[in-house]
Amino acid sequence: MSFIVLENITKSFKGVPVLKNLNLTINEGQVLGILGRSGSGKSVLINMLRGMKDYKPDEGSITYNIAICQECLRVEPPSKVGSVCGCGCGSEFEAQSVNFWDSDRKVFAAIKRRISIMLQRTFALYEDDTVIDNVIKSMIDVDYEESTYRALDILELSQMTHRITHIARDLSGGEKQRVVLARQIAKDPMLFLADEPTGTLDPKTAELLHQALIEGVKEKGVTMVVTSHWPEVMKKLSDYVIWLEKGEIIAEGNPTEIVEKFMAQVPLPEKGEEFKSDAPIIEMKEVKKHYYSIDRGVVKAVDGVNLTVDEGEIFGVVGLSGAGKTTLSRILFGLTDPSSGEIMVRLGENWIDMTQKGPVGRGRVMPYLGILHQEYSLYPHRNVLGNLTEAISLELPAEFAKMKAIYVLKAVGFDDEYAESILKKSPDELSGGERHRVALAQVLIKEPNIIILDEPTGTMDPITRVQVTDSIIKAREELNQTFLIISHDMEFVLDVCDRACLMRGGKILKIGEPESIIEELTPTEKEKMLGEE
Numbered sequence: 001m002s003f004i005v006l007e008n009i010t011k012s013f014k015g016v017p018v019l020k021n022l023n024l025t026i027n028e029g030q031v032l033g034i035l036g037r038s039g040s041g042k043s044v045l046i047n048m049l050r051g052m053k054d055y056k057p058d059e060g061s062i063t064y065n066i067a068i069c070q071e072c073l074r075v076e077p078p079s080k081v082g083s084v085c086g087c088g089c090g091s092e093f094e095a096q097s098v099n100f101w102d103s104d105r106k107v108f109a110a111i112k113r114r115i116s117i118m119l120q121r122t123f124a125l126y127e128d129d130t131v132i133d134n135v136i137k138s139m140i141d142v143d144y145e146e147s148t149y150r151a152l153d154i155l156e157l158s159q160m161t162h163r164i165t166h167i168a169r170d171l172s173g174g175e176k177q178r179v180v181l182a183r184q185i186a187k188d189p190m191l192f193l194a195d196e197p198t199g200t201l202d203p204k205t206a207e208l209l210h211q212a213l214i215e216g217v218k219e220k221g222v223t224m225v226v227t228s229h230w231p232e233v234m235k236k237l238s239d240y241v242i243w244l245e246k247g248e249i250i251a252e253g254n255p256t257e258i259v260e261k262f263m264a265q266v267p268l269p270e271k272g273e274e275f276k277s278d279a280p281i282i283e284m285k286e287v288k289k290h291y292y293s294i295d296r297g298v299v300k301a302v303d304g305v306n307l308t309v310d311e312g313e314i315f316g317v318v319g320l321s322g323a324g325k326t327t328l329s330r331i332l333f334g335l336t337d338p339s340s341g342e343i344m345v346r347l348g349e350n351w352i353d354m355t356q357k358g359p360v361g362r363g364r365v366m367p368y369l370g371i372l373h374q375e376y377s378l379y380p381h382r383n384v385l386g387n388l389t390e391a392i393s394l395e396l397p398a399e400f401a402k403m404k405a406i407y408v409l410k411a412v413g414f415d416d417e418y419a420e421s422i423l424k425k426s427p428d429e430l431s432g433g434e435r436h437r438v439a440l441a442q443v444l445i446k447e448p449n450i451i452i453l454d455e456p457t458g459t460m461d462p463i464t465r466v467q468v469t470d471s472i473i474k475a476r477e478e479l480n481q482t483f484l485i486i487s488h489d490m491e492f493v494l495d496v497c498d499r500a501c502l503m504r505g506g507k508i509l510k511i512g513e514p515e516s517i518i519e520e521l522t523p524t525e526k527e528k529m530l531g532e533e
Helices: 042-050 105-113 131-136 146-159 174-188 204-218 231-236 255-262 325-333 362-368 386-389 400-411 414-419 432-444 462-479 490-496 514-518 522-529
Strands: 002-014 016-027 030-036 058-069 092-097 117-118 193-196 223-227 240-245 248-253 280-293 297-310 315-318 338-347 350-353 367-373 450-454 481-485 500-502 507-512
Touching: 002 042, 002 193, 016 042, 016 223, 016 248, 030 042, 030 231, 030 255, 042 117, 042 193, 042 223, 058 105, 105 117, 105 450, 105 462, 117 174, 131 174, 146 174, 146 204, 146 315, 146 481, 174 204, 204 231, 231 255, 240 255, 248 450, 280 367, 280 481, 297 325, 297 481, 297 507, 315 325, 315 490, 315 522, 325 338, 325 367, 325 450, 325 481, 338 362, 350 362, 362 367, 367 432, 386 432, 400 414, 400 462, 414 514, 432 450, 432 462, 462 481, 462 490, 481 490, 507 514
Parallel strands: 030 223, 030 240, 117 193, 193 223, 315 481, 315 500, 367 450, 450 481
Antiparallel strands: 002 016, 002 058, 058 092, 240 248, 280 297, 280 338, 338 350, 500 507
């Protein structure tokens, strides 16, 4: 039964076309997968289906074939036509075809209320509430006792039963993402839209969450539209797949066939020259970070770490969520003070004590450090050029600023023409993957000596992932930059890193070539970081 019909959909932002004459029918209960590179139009289409502000089509129409209660304006999918409305008004649902973007304001709002959406790296939670209260608050017309049991079931689906009493603001980025998923499932939607719903999660956890989408959405007959940069997982999830390229559908049909065609065009990363250096630039000795938690007592986030990183090295810190990786990077950058230990960074011929505050301590080094956080953000009221220059106080003549911005955008995977075309775009006009690359470019453009990247491949499609791998290697070779890469993506670490260390329980268990780290992984770590059973 056709549920949503898109006819001749065209959309441009500031004269740049992002969707071109799209025609598509989504049937009730179907899971539609959307494949495509970053910037292909996936996120624009998702936002358009939801009715998000500024995403109205320039041309064409989106028609929702719905069942609607004329008494209370309750909306359901078309299979409910003829059944009695469950809100107590006693009316029957009637069939209605609604031109979504040109419909009556109340009908437009009624349809939007019945749509759940998960956007890339957006953690819309009640920060001061517990995990279970966040899920309960998303339910409509459900009594408290029933809502509690239902919330527990949904949190079990999303692998969050171990955190139900934790406050939302204290969760990691991946945990917040799982709570967002639980909240959206709890809304009992008629349409579920998921734009890279597991972008920052390790492969195994992402697969578990995709399974949650199958059990909590697909198997209940809820229509779903999902984008993902893990095509193999998407192949298992979708009933039908379209491949978007520069706003056009270039292939569609059977998920297995379309995914294979898409993956056939993914290049292999280039191998850089063999790295050789005997000049350390970072030295950490017996570094500890302990803190007290009411729930868990003394937590040893970092516990006696000894680490040396050489100048020009690409060094990986790998481990599961909670191993202490991000805390270690924050200590090095000066965002978190260690409980004890020594952290030294070499600047020229001088070694600087990073535990010492002020202009003669770590303040002297900070201009030469760059960091891309897992939960990065761009300045929303500045365009891309402004984000790369003015927003980070990089004072350059106008023409040189433009040239340098284009150069660094090319380094993170944009081609010449497209790099120039997005300079005047604001962040909200970019896809999630494009924003991620601009954030990486924002770090690289300052040409820091040491760059810390926390989960740098989180929302990237396979092609962009290879381009970023190549750009990191190129930056090292051309600028002699040192990289510390925090990641649970072992495949990425194997491609890009010279050496790596394995963290577990706040300790470093092994340091060596990335291939040697695999030998030390537990079966659980192999599952979650390599996707191996």
